[in-house]
Amino acid sequence: MLSKVYDFILDLLYPAWPSCPACGREFSSSEVGLCFECIEEIEFIGDDYCVKCGKLTKNKLCLDCREQERFFSKARAVGLYDAGLKEYIKQLKYDKRQQLATPLARLLIRYAEHYYQINELDLITYIPIHKQRLEERGFNQAYLLAQQLSQELRLPIKSLLARIVDTARQSDLARQERLQNLAGKFEVENQQLTKGQRVLLVDDIFTTGATVNEASRLLLEAGAEEVKVITLATGKDFVR
Ligand SMILES: [Zn+2]
Ligand SMILES: [Zn+2]
Numbered sequence: 001m002l003s004k005v006y007d008f009i010l011d012l013l014y015p016a017w018p019s020c021p022a023c024g025r026e027f028s029s030s031e032v033g034l035c036f037e038c039i040e041e042i043e044f045i046g047d048d049y050c051v052k053c054g055k056l057t058k059n060k061l062c063l064d065c066r067e068q069e070r071f072f073s074k075a076r077a078v079g080l081y082d083a084g085l086k087e088y089i090k091q092l093k094y095d096k097r098q099q100l101a102t103p104l105a106r107l108l109i110r111y112a113e114h115y116y117q118i119n120e121l122d123l124i125t126y127i128p129i130h131k132q133r134l135e136e137r138g139f140n141q142a143y144l145l146a147q148q149l150s151q152e153l154r155l156p157i158k159s160l161l162a163r164i165v166d167t168a169r170q171s172d173l174a175r176q177e178r179l180q181n182l183a184g185k186f187e188v189e190n191q192q193l194t195k196g197q198r199v200l201l202v203d204d205i206f207t208t209g210a211t212v213n214e215a216s217r218l219l220l221e222a223g224a225e226e227v228k229v230i231t232l233a234t235g236k237d238f239v240r
Pocket of ligand 1: 020036037038
């Protein structure tokens with residue numbers, strides 16, 4: 001009894017603080033929902049980014065954007081795919097720590113509002129993962145992020161894209177090749193919902209941009225008016 005009272009008083013004096021979903025340390029509070037140490041581990045994108053794809057660069061356009069046709073009108077990211085952010089995305093995807101989706105989505109929401117006029121967008125969609133991976137992992141991280149973005153920005157979330165696999169050809173490939181082959185093969189599964197829409201496309205990582213570029217191309221082909229992209233992480237330009 002005495003110890004219960006003692007616990008009660010202790011709780012009043014030192015309320016239980018939440019533990020950081022990334023490092024497990026107790027922390028007082030932060031708007032994002034990660035402890036300050038973990039936030040500090042993120043290399044946020046500042047002023048030096050490609051005006052087209054958001055990649056870190058000192059140039060106006062990165063090498064990829066100078067050399068390749070981009071179908072999205074703009075892509076932007078929260079931070080560099082390195083250090084803290086790389087670690088948190090890995091924890092979310094491969095350690096299946098879904099509790100990280102909320103703080104990461106909060107960062108994404110902030111950046112989306114910073115870079116884009118939300119009233120110039122009609123809907124949110126996301127890069128789907130292949131069915132096999134969805135079964136293995138149990139969730140699609142891009143969907144988890146998009147869902148929270150949709151709630152916070154009050155934009156409807158629509159599943160517009162689907163992965164397609166050529167199973168006959170796939171079976172001839174080695175496993176690693178097969179996984180690579182799965183990436184970046186889509187179709188628009190709902191043309192009706194796509195037509196005339198200004199789309200915000202969500203994914204976790206922008207590396208070369210090949211995946212979101214292909215998805216954007218298909219969405220435009222299906223009648224979307226415009227595609228803007230937001231990702232958590234992005235890469236560095238080759239030429240700096
Ligand atoms: Zn932490
Ligand atoms: Zn670029």
